[in-house]
Amino acid sequence: MNSLRIIGGRYRRRVLRFPDSEGLRPTPDxxxxxxxxxxxxxxDGQHCLDLFAGSGALGFEAASRGAAQVVMVExxxxxxxxxxxxxxxxxxxxxWRSRAGMRYxxxxxxxxxxxxxxxxxxxxxxxxxxxxxxxxxx
Numbered sequence: 558m559n560s561l562r563i564i565g566g567r568y569r570r571r572v573l574r575f576p577d578s579e580g581l582r583p584t585p586d587x588x589x590x591x592x593x594x595x596x597x598x599x600x601d602g603q604h605c606l607d608l609f610a611g612s613g614a615l616g617f618e619a620a621s622r623g624a625a626q627v628v629m630v631e632x633x634x635x636x637x638x639x640x641x642x643x644x645x646x647x648x649x650x651x652x653w654r655s656r657a658g659m660r661y662x663x664x665x666x667x668x669x670x671x672x673x674x675x676x677x678x679x680x681x682x683x684x685x686x687x688x689x690x691x692x693x694x695x
Contacts, residue, residue, distance in 0.1 A: 561614055564589055565598060566621030568647050575612040575639040583612040593618060600624040613640045620649050 560574045561583055575581070584592075592615070601623040607616035610629035620627045631637045 559583070559612070561612060562586070563614075563618055563621050565593060565618065566623065568617065568621035568649075571621075571647060573613055573617060573643045575643075576635045578611075578633045578636050581611045581633075581636065584614045589614060589618055593622065598622060604628075606630075610640060611636060613643055616640075617643060617647065617649075620647070 558574050558576060560572050563569055563571050563573065564586055575583070599622055600619055603619070603624045604626045605616065605619040605624045605628070607613070607619070607627060607629045610616055610631040613629060616627045616629040629640055631640060
């Protein structure tokens with residue numbers, strides 16, 4: 558089992574645990590710190606989408622910083638189970654599916670490849686983004 562810390566907000570210093578899974582690359586502390594310095598330390602009232610959630614580091618970090626809603630999407634069953642356990646440990650209830658008509662203010666996933674870029678285009682075309690506030694390309 559792997560682990561990482563939440564670095565800011567209400568859940569600061571809490572440890573998230575997650576299993577090994579093919580393609581899972583948790584966002585390092587330094588990158589998360591840079592991202593949330595860029596987005597702002599408080600995300601009060603924001604709606605965040607963490608597509609390809611993996612460890613949940615970005616989604617739980619956003620929840621820790623006051624996001625009104627964080628939607629995490631993950632397809633690997635073992636990784637999803639870990640996300641649910643971490644949510645219970647933090648006593649938070651992230652949304653696991655979006656509702657029709659929901660629009661997101663912040664996209665929390667770094668754009669690393671053409672699959673991620675294609676996903677962003679589909680989400681944007683569907684009108685799910687209220688405005689463009691994306692992570693920088695890593």
